[in-house]
Amino acid sequence: MKYEFRMGNLLVKLEELKVKRVGLVLPEGLKVYADYISDELKKNGYEVIISGNFNYGACDVPDYNFDEICDCLVNFGHAPLPVESEIPLLFVEVDFIFPYMKILEKNIEALKKEGKRVGLIATVNYVKELDKVKKYLEDEGFEVFIGKGDNRLKFPGQVLGCDFSSASNISDKVDFYIFVGEGRFHPLGVAISTEKNVFAFDSDGIYSMNDYKDKILKERFGAIFRSKDSKKFGIVVSTKRGQKRLSLANIIKDKLEESGFKSDIILMDEIMPDKLYGFDYDSFIICACPRIAVDDSKRYKKPLLTPKEIEIILDGKEDYEMDQISQNDF
Ligand code: SF4
Structure with a gap:
């Protein structure tokens, strides 16, 4: 797994805000990069305080004393949500990279048996890949839909574990969904909320969420x-x-x-x-x-x-x- 941090964009925003003390908030999977991010910020003259608490999403704004010791908060790995904060709250989307295209190509004939009309969904970390996947699937003869969600979702096709509106909004147009991303958390929610088959990737294949959805229900x-x-x-x-x-x-x-x-x-x-x-x-x-x-x-x-x-x-x-x-x- 590789990650792309958009440090350049962050430095521009921090410069515009004219802040000095930056509070970092990272989900568990990105905490290992806290010292790298901190070094990059310190090189550019910022003071850094890192939140040691668990962070579950953009919904999870620290509500303890950060406003007294920092001038702004930066949440890594999530897209913005309309949440209140005493000090400026910035979100840095982190792009994850894994070889899903190869897996898709290997399984394309099996997917064709599911129908012709497919909806694409992703977490924010993969949402920029959706146009590439769409083009590939269209070349393979699929009709591809990427839905727009409600005001909690910044990107078309983006889903949260608590917001599947971008999937439900195209539910009557599609036979099934492909989730571009990792894990079962997000595709499970889409499978339950739309009652359609959802295919998700793991490291060497693509699998239907149906059995897992039935178990959870x-x-x-x-x-x-x-x-x-x-x-x-x-x-x-x-x-x-x-x-x-x-x-x-x-x-x-x-x-x-x-x-x-x-x-x-x-x-x-x-x-x-x-x-x-x-x-x-x-x-x-x-x-x-x-x-x-x-x-x-x-x-x-x-x-x-x-x-x-x-x-x-x-x-x-x-x-x-x-x-x-x-x-x-x-
Ligand atoms: S599913 Fe929604 S409420 Fe739960 S952690 Fe994710 S963004 Fe927050």
């Missing part, structure tokens, strides 16, 4: 079933600025209480199993990153539900809907 219906007899719900809200769905939590609280259930809102920064362990609620509803309930619930003792999943219990909805974040949630 089974787990989610298991959690919903286990929550059915709950009398007391803890509604957990994160203080992370791009995840803080407090208005939604209040709506859910009112609805639960109207239906005769007991509920309280619990506020915390990072949501972790140990922090919920001591509470005596029967189930928790997570009004923060939707993926905590969907992907991580096995780490928790009590069932975790998303705001969409509690609707299945309260309103008797039958269809599963993936929880996503929109600006209206805040």
